[in-house]
Structure formats: structure tokens, C-alpha cells
Amino acid sequence: MSNRAPFAKMNGLGNEIIVADMRGRADRVAPAAALALAADPATRFDQIMAIHNARTPGTGWFVDILNSDGSSAQACGNGMRCVVQALAAETGDRLFTFETVAGILNAEEHADGLISVDMGKPKFGWKDIPLAEEFRDTRAIELQAGPIDAPILHSPSVVSMGNPHAIFWVEADVWSYALDRIGPLLENHPIFPERANITIAQVTSRQAMTIRTWERGAGLTRACGSAACAAAVAGARTGRTERSVALTAPGGVLRVTWRADDHVVLTGPAEWEFSGRFDPQTGVWTRETEGVH
DSSP states (O other), X not given: OTTOEEEEEEEETTXXXXXXXXXXXXXXXXXXXXXXXXXXXXXXXXXXEEEEXXXXXXXXXXXXXXXXXXXXXXXXXXXXXXXXXXXXXHHOOOXXXXXXXXXXXXXXXXXXXXXXXXXXXXXXXXXXXXXXXXXXXXXXXXXXXXXXXXXXXXXXXXXXXXXXXXXXXXXXXXXXXXXXXXXXXXXXXXXXXXXXXXXXXXEXXXXXXXXEEEETTTEEESOOHHHHHHHHHHHHHTTSSOSEEEEEETTEEEEEEEOTTSOEEEEEOOEEEEEEEEOTTTOOEEEEEESOO
């Protein structure tokens, strides 16, 4: 038991998250542990957010992110909100500064319980996303799914929010697409050397859209914070929406604002489910508490 680390099972609009407290430890959560936890119905997750001691002056913590397939992730907006809620409950603080492999992130818990995360600046260059070949205009690239003469999806906007995203614009209901079949093919398309998050987006007004996302390394998800950010930015960049948008995902509504300073701010809730302890190498775990945090 002494080698086990505390964790909280949480969710951000149904995006299943494990927040692992790895502070004071030299190890990290192993891919094998991630796979074991993902295979257990009680701890099934989209991302693990592992909190480590700070590595860089001016930051409070370093957050290591793993997908449910054991691979590393650069960004997870819904997961960061869960981290903020957990740390706010522990410390009483409202303002936070984190380091991730994607860079420095600032976050705030509001009085109403909603949490805002500054996801940084989007990147649009084909090398930054990255893509396997040059596209001078990444507002719409040549990529499609389905028959050449009648594609199901085509011409996505692509953007990096610290991780690669492709947003396919559709007129029909986003639920009318078999994203469980199309998503894996597009995620692993050769145009994306680091794979990509695949989002179907339907614009419903200048201030709103509906989205569904196939998340890189995790699959279908009820919400993906970085995908919501990517879709909002791409919507504004292509003239479809304003720079502040409400995005309805299967799990609920997220608010994204692309500020004048080029930073993208994601706002939404987080929910605590239960806590326990786990072995970061094997994923063996025990439950400790459940209920309202």
C-alpha cells in the first residue's frame, strides 16, 4: 500500500478524468497502469491528469497527461478544470499556474463553481499542427472520408491547441455521422504524423455550435475541451462565428472565448465522483470515498 498514490475519479461534462496526485514522487504513471485503469469499468477514463511537483519557477505544479491507450497527451482542457477543482478544494486558492508539455497554463475557479482555463495561443502553420505536407491555408485542407465523388466529410479546418485538431463542418445533425467508424480512420490518416483529434461541428448561430469529437488516443468522448477550443477558433477564423461561442457537446455546454491577445479561454464545470489510491506502475487500485466533494 505504501507505494500507492492518491487519485480522484472526476469528469468535466462527462469527459472522464482521473486526477492522480504524484507530488513528492520520482516516478510517473506508467502506460501499463493507464491501460489497466481504462479497462476497469469503475475507473474507465479519457485522460489521466498526473500532478507532479513544479519544474519551472513561477508555476505551482507540472501536469503530465496520459490518454486511455497509454499514450501521452499535450493538452486536455476538461482535465485541467478537474485538476483546478481538486486543488482548489485542497488549498482554498482560486488562481493557479500550471506547466504541461504544451506550455504554461493559467486557470481560475469562479465563485459560481465554473472554472476557466487559459489554453494559450492557437497555431495554424502546417508544421506546427503538424501536417505531413504543406498547406498554405489551414482553414480548409484537402482531406475527406468516404467515396471520392460523394465524401461523407471533407475539407476540415486544422489547428493546434497544443495538440492537433481537425474540424469538419457539417450542415446535418452531428449525430447523423458514424463517428465511431470514421474517427479512427481520420485520427490515423497519414496527413497527421502525430495523429489528430477529429471533430464534427454544426454551426447553429454566430454565437453557438454543436460538436462531437473522436479524441486521439481515447476514442468517442462526451466532451473534449481542447477540441471545443479548436472548433471555436476555427469557426471564428473561417468567418462562421464570433470569437466567443457556446459549444454544445454530448456532455453539456462549454464556453470558449478567443481573446484579442490571441489566448483561448475555456470555461465549464468539473465534477468529483470518488477517490482512492492506486499503484502508478500496475494500475491496481482501491476505493476510499465517494459522494459530493
